[in-house]
Amino acid sequence: MAAAGRGHGDEQDVLRRAGDASVLILTSLADGPKHGYALLLDIKEFSGLQMGPGTLYGALDRLEGLGFVEALPAENRRHPYRITSAGAMALREHLDSLERVSAVGRLRLGLGGV
């Protein structure tokens, strides 16, 4: 596990407070820029969750405010969004945090480590 040696240092895990939608969006953008519709389709495919369009734009605005995503020039009426280096770092921190929780949970359930 990448950050197993760290304590509870989740002050750096900004996404913990940003909400699940933000994590899903950053995860989707991690493999390349996407516009809103493509984001929703991709998120549904890899997570099984149907995110509402209002939730999508709300999270995109928050992520943009945090400097984690940036809007690219519009293609027709669609704005593709791209993850920034700060966003990628925040996502990595958050995934590390989830991994620690997952490992503890599996261990306590007797499922072994990850």
Added chain:
Amino acid sequence: MARHRRARLVHLAMRCYSPKWRERHADEATELADLLMRDGMSAVFIAFSFLKAATRDRLVTRPVRRLAPTAAVLLIGATLVGVPLVLLDSFTAANAASSGRSFVVVLSRHNAVGALESVFKSHRVNIKVEVESSSSSQYGAVLAVKTAAGEHGTLKVIRRACAGSVPGCLVALVVPLHFAGVVQVVVGGGPKRCETAVALANGQRSRELQPPVVRGAFDH
């Protein structure tokens, strides 16, 4: 639901957003909503998603968040043609976007009374409804909040312009969680009879002339 009605529902929900948001996202969001509906997503789900996010957008970015950190917030967007109504529990600036909240949305002027009754009942508040008429510029807006003598200090109201920049509408009402008084909320409806006659003479559409004022009295 017919296609144009679905589109109108979504369009109405998007009108709850701030002008800044609409300028930035409305075109794209409209196209996205069309694509999602084409894929079979419910228009109600889409509209509700926009309404929730619009409420959050307005509450987080506007001065409302400075009011009464532990209060129930009754936010009535006066900008819609219909009467959107949102009731938030335990509202604070920090948790405006968090879970402890419930929404009631009135998208049609014709069920405003029922929706008001529903939301107040769900929060164990009794409401009595009367119907009147009002100026067309005040249609869909909250015009007044009345309380019994000595109770007014427990409430906070936020005013903004009505349609056509006519002053005097309320955009939000903050009610403390343990408010024990009686409150009367007046929501603007259709034009007065004299205006109706003038408007008819001027050939205005009949749908602009009908709706009632909802006068709701509620107490905890």
